[in-house]
Amino acid sequence: MHVDPKPKVLILNTPHKISDGYLSIMNEMADVHSIEQASHDVLAERIAEAVKEKGPFVAFVVFIRWWDTPLPWPYDEALLGPLIETGCRMITAGGAGYDWADMKYLTANRVYYANTPIMAGRRTADTTAMMILQALRGTSEREADARAGKFYDSTKPFAKDARSSTLGIVGLGTIGKLVSEHMQHFGMKVIYHNRSRLPAEEENGAVYVSFELLLLRSDVISLHCPLNEGTHHLFNKQVFDQMNDGTIIVNTSRGAVIDENALVEALDSGKVRCAALDVYENEPNIHPGLINSKHTILSPHCAVANETFERDQQIEVMLNLETFLKSGKPINAVNSFV
Numbered sequence: 001m002h003v004d005p006k007p008k009v010l011i012l013n014t015p016h017k018i019s020d021g022y023l024s025i026m027n028e029m030a031d032v033h034s035i036e037q038a039s040h041d042v043l044a045e046r047i048a049e050a051v052k053e054k055g056p057f058v059a060f061v062v063f064i065r066w067w068d069t070p071l072p073w074p075y076d077e078a079l080l081g082p083l084i085e086t087g088c089r090m091i092t093a094g095g096a097g098y099d100w101a102d103m104k105y106l107t108a109n110r111v112y113y114a115n116t117p118i119m120a121g122r123r124t125a126d127t128t129a130m131m132i133l134q135a136l137r138g139t140s141e142r143e144a145d146a147r148a149g150k151f152y153d154s155t156k157p158f159a160k161d162a163r164s165s166t167l168g169i170v171g172l173g174t175i176g177k178l179v180s181e182h183m184q185h186f187g188m189k190v191i192y193h194n195r196s197r198l199p200a201e202e203e204n205g206a207v208y209v210s211f212e213l214l215l216l217r218s219d220v221i222s223l224h225c226p227l228n229e230g231t232h233h234l235f236n237k238q239v240f241d242q243m244n245d246g247t248i249i250v251n252t253s254r255g256a257v258i259d260e261n262a263l264v265e266a267l268d269s270g271k272v273r274c275a276a277l278d279v280y281e282n283e284p285n286i287h288p289g290l291i292n293s294k295h296t297i298l299s300p301h302c303a304v305a306n307e308t309f310e311r312d313q314q315i316e317v318m319l320n321l322e323t324f325l326k327s328g329k330p331i332n333a334v335n336s337f338v
């Protein structure tokens, strides 16, 4: 009896041993070959070699190790060309954002890119909620006081109260919706701006406003939009100038949505009361003006990183692979073609 050979799949990084079970499920679905993470140029050579010696592959599955630098981005023609030219039609990788993939190139070649929105979304939303509360409370300044032996400094303004504050969400997608839900539990009024208004049943208590109104009405602005040509430096000097004095900015999306020079100026002038940031324009470097400001709360792009993220990332990546192998389309495809 003729048995069709299993489809070949190339994986980047053998999953952490926690997921041996998933690896064996994958081995049942596909003929799996793996290569290890490296810089973009070295990885490009490894991919070309794997395609030549073991290919062609129908899918490329990335179990990214965020802490192994340099990271292999961008996922562009120079990296993926040999895979795509020989029939690879799906890339799936961990993370909610996909600005590190050349979507024009992938879409033009009818290659799906599938992300892991649930793994990344839940953790990023939790971290964002924590950062919003920290910023409202001004924890970095109070902590600095405590460490300097200065007990409660009553000359400083009182912390802001979530129950009397409005949260403006820019981008009410998977993460924005979770943040909206979390913060409504703390009594915040939530307004949002998207390119277009969501159907009422998806708004879940958040009120749609124009971008200009969001700037005027928000005590806290939290960014959850993807980084693309339209959102690069969306928050610039002109935009900061339109906000009320003392607005709080929280960013767990992508650093370049904010012009960091303009943000540092706005922090220095008091236009921005506090900026809580997990992401930066020039990672891994953080603008010295942000590091030196007393009014920032900073973390090193680790909103998703906790002890269970790898496991959940692998489950979602595997689901993308399974749905792609069965139907030709991964469940979390972020692009589509006609």
Ligand SMILES: O=CC(=O)O
Pocket: 094, 095, 096, 097, 098, 120, 304
């Ligand atoms: O940065 C993290 C993500 O995109 O999930």
